[in-house]
Amino acid sequence: MSVSSATTSAATEPREARDVVLTVPEMDCAGCAQRIQDRLRTVEGVADAAGQPVSRRLKVQYDPGVVTVDRIREEVGRLGYAAREDQLGGEELGAPSIWRGPAAVRTWVSGAFMATALIARAVGDSAVLIELPVEDLRLAGLLFIAAAAVGGWNFFPKGIRSARALSLDMNFLMTIAILGAVGIGEYLEAGAIAFLFSLAELLERFSVDRVRRSIETLVDLSPEMATVLVGSEEVRRYVDDVVPGDEVVVRPGERIPVDGVVERGGSGVNQAPVTGESMPVDKVVGDEVFAGTVNGEGHLRVRVTRGATDTTLARMIHLVEEAEGRRTKSERFVERFARWYTPVVTVAAVFVAFGPPLMFGSDFGEWFVRGLTLLVIACPCALVISTPVAVVSGITAAARNGVLIKGGLHLESMGDIRVVAFDKTGTLTRGHPEVVEVVPAPDSDADRAAILGWAARLEARSEHPLARAIVRANGEEMGSGGEIVPGSEDREASATTVAAAADASDANDFESLRGMGVRGRIGGEVWQIGRPELFADTGGLDTDIDRLREDGRTVVLVGPKRSPVGLLALSDQPRPGAADAVARLRKAGVEHVVMLTGDDARTAASVGRGVGIDEIRAGLMPEEKVRAVEELERRYGPVAMVGDGVNDGPALAAASVGIAMGAAGSDTALETADIALLGDDLAKLAYLYTLSRRGRGVIRQNITAAIVLKGGLAIGVPLGWVSLIVAVIVGDMGASLAVTGNSLRLARVRP
Numbered sequence: 001m002s003v004s005s006a007t008t009s010a011a012t013e014p015r016e017a018r019d020v021v022l023t024v025p026e027m028d029c030a031g032c033a034q035r036i037q038d039r040l041r042t043v044e045g046v047a048d049a050a051g052q053p054v055s056r057r058l059k060v061q062y063d064p065g066v067v068t069v070d071r072i073r074e075e076v077g078r079l080g081y082a083a084r085e086d087q088l089g090g091e092e093l094g095a096p097s098i099w100r101g102p103a104a105v106r107t108w109v110s111g112a113f114m115a116t117a118l119i120a121r122a123v124g125d126s127a128v129l130i131e132l133p134v135e136d137l138r139l140a141g142l143l144f145i146a147a148a149a150v151g152g153w154n155f156f157p158k159g160i161r162s163a164r165a166l167s168l169d170m171n172f173l174m175t176i177a178i179l180g181a182v183g184i185g186e187y188l189e190a191g192a193i194a195f196l197f198s199l200a201e202l203l204e205r206f207s208v209d210r211v212r213r214s215i216e217t218l219v220d221l222s223p224e225m226a227t228v229l230v231g232s233e234e235v236r237r238y239v240d241d242v243v244p245g246d247e248v249v250v251r252p253g254e255r256i257p258v259d260g261v262v263e264r265g266g267s268g269v270n271q272a273p274v275t276g277e278s279m280p281v282d283k284v285v286g287d288e289v290f291a292g293t294v295n296g297e298g299h300l301r302v303r304v305t306r307g308a309t310d311t312t313l314a315r316m317i318h319l320v321e322e323a324e325g326r327r328t329k330s331e332r333f334v335e336r337f338a339r340w341y342t343p344v345v346t347v348a349a350v351f352v353a354f355g356p357p358l359m360f361g362s363d364f365g366e367w368f369v370r371g372l373t374l375l376v377i378a379c380p381c382a383l384v385i386s387t388p389v390a391v392v393s394g395i396t397a398a399a400r401n402g403v404l405i406k407g408g409l410h411l412e413s414m415g416d417i418r419v420v421a422f423d424k425t426g427t428l429t430r431g432h433p434e435v436v437e438v439v440p441a442p443d444s445d446a447d448r449a450a451i452l453g454w455a456a457r458l459e460a461r462s463e464h465p466l467a468r469a470i471v472r473a474n475g476e477e478m479g480s481g482g483e484i485v486p487g488s489e490d491r492e493a494s495a496t497t498v499a500a501a502a503d504a505s506d507a508n509d510f511e512s513l514r515g516m517g518v519r520g521r522i523g524g525e526v527w528q529i530g531r532p533e534l535f536a537d538t539g540g541l542d543t544d545i546d547r548l549r550e551d552g553r554t555v556v557l558v559g560p561k562r563s564p565v566g567l568l569a570l571s572d573q574p575r576p577g578a579a580d581a582v583a584r585l586r587k588a589g590v591e592h593v594v595m596l597t598g599d600d601a602r603t604a605a606s607v608g609r610g611v612g613i614d615e616i617r618a619g620l621m622p623e624e625k626v627r628a629v630e631e632l633e634r635r636y637g638p639v640a641m642v643g644d645g646v647n648d649g650p651a652l653a654a655a656s657v658g659i660a661m662g663a664a665g666s667d668t669a670l671e672t673a674d675i676a677l678l679g680d681d682l683a684k685l686a687y688l689y690t691l692s693r694r695g696r697g698v699i700r701q702n703i704t705a706a707i708v709l710k711g712g713l714a715i716g717v718p719l720g721w722v723s724l725i726v727a728v729i730v731g732d733m734g735a736s737l738a739v740t741g742n743s744l745r746l747a748r749v750r751p
Ligand code: ADP
Pocket: 423, 424, 425, 459, 462, 464, 466, 467, 513, 514, 515, 516, 517, 518, 529, 530, 531, 554, 555, 556, 596, 597, 598, 599, 600, 620, 622, 647
């Protein structure tokens, strides 16, 4: 169940919802996470709660008018867990203590008692120490009980607390199982459950920790200190104390500590830690650099643009941590299943323990042990942990390759994709168009420079890549000193005066026609620039338009609405590797590759040909792109839309999975997309797809394996095929280790 969903909150619909993230250091098993969250959802004022066993965080959505954070923590405390509002430090989460902590010591001591007891029994045991109605106590028995007591101490306190809170959990089940076994004189079984289950817990903690630590490798990428320029002095500071506007010095080979803009110097920067691109990127004055990337051989001075908690890397880490909290479809299935599974098996356990002896007079001791065995199998841990470990493992693997997946949900959906739809400009093409030709209309007396000048004036306020290209081309034209020929005398437009006017451009008259062009006022008349459809006629430019489009140029007309004075042809190179990326996607299993564009069909076809696109939909307005996505979805199945995330937001949102490219440094792209490629490398798409398919596979294998294993064991118990020890080793420890081990495979998928 997702944090935003409201299935359980109807009765406690919050007037005002607030989120708090609590750290629960001991919530390291999936069963506990689920129990805590289920419990909290019953508290008045709590709209939703989501336990994340891998990061040991508990996200609670509550109404501050009804319930306080302290009250929430108290409720968690009742179940036997301490909840804190601050984040855990690295050492506390780290592994070393797992094998040496109190739980571990109890486990080892319990194991030692078990070993001695087994030896004592093997050599012939002692005389009876105490006579008991069930089973006389000898030395070995006493040692088994000691093993049970010490190992069992890992479960008793929490078990008793959970009994008091009237909620069935693993600790409670184990407490009953251990005490029950001692009660009927099955001392060996009692010791074995206590020891093996303690060991299983340690192993589960250890393996989940390995998954968690993969997130920490991301955190380790953020440098702690930065060298800040204060006046002419260099001062070492914690990055947390560096603020936007500061100037930071980065020496050759150093990790860049902040997000910022290069002020001085130049260098090849290895951006692999953030974007996953292995080739160094040349950075010169004015270029953006990212925290966590590694400076090459140059000396850089960087003007800080974002605080330490705001950097692309910090957001990336934050989103990866959050991702565990966004439940996948499989997780919701497992949660529902577990909620039903545990009680059913527990009831079966009671029935198995008492039914046959009471009804048929079967041997009580034997059936009681079978009941206990079922109790062990009733623990849903391996099942509940099966999806989160796969999700966290997959998402962190992706993050290390510059692919940010914002939730397990999207990892799963991406694995189901049938169609990949690309936006053209800036996605399949570089997005840096250049003006390659300017053609005056035959019946116009305007010349090249004048047309470019008017165009630039109209585009001065537009953010569109075409607009920027036109403004740039005009600037270069004037800078070159060559072609500054004034236009026709009756219009006020020499290129120079136009450019000057553009700066002071009349803001009121500017109108952006999304997906079409731009409208503005020149010399008292309404002019426009953009798609030929904007104009009443093409001013006799048809043959030029056709010729240029055939060559893959984007053609825009400029002039008064009734008739254009000329055209500009712009050329945008296909991204290098676009064809390769499409081929790889196909090889990985994508059935249909589509290009969606607002540009003309022939222009699009010329780009698409080289890239290997199956279908081109051209001349689309932004809302038509949304409809195209929906239509593709109906026809072929789930669609992934790939865009720049800035001006194709609606289409990204409409697709099953919205993927933004080049998201590093762009907040909008990071926010709008479900998945963000931090770099510009289209080849990452095939990696993403393969990883997602693999991830989806691992999730399914994990769930199936856990259910089949538990189910099989549960059926085998009453038949006497499964001993208690087998149930613990295979059904719990084995299953948990198998699902985590299987999940770690995802880290091995290579781009
Ligand atoms: P794409 O789908 O390739 O990303 P857009 O939807 O952004 O393209 O734009 C579609 C078409 O509209 C462009 O090919 C161009 O003809 C025209 N257009 C959009 N904005 C502008 C602008 N600022 N200046 C000129 N033409 C524009």
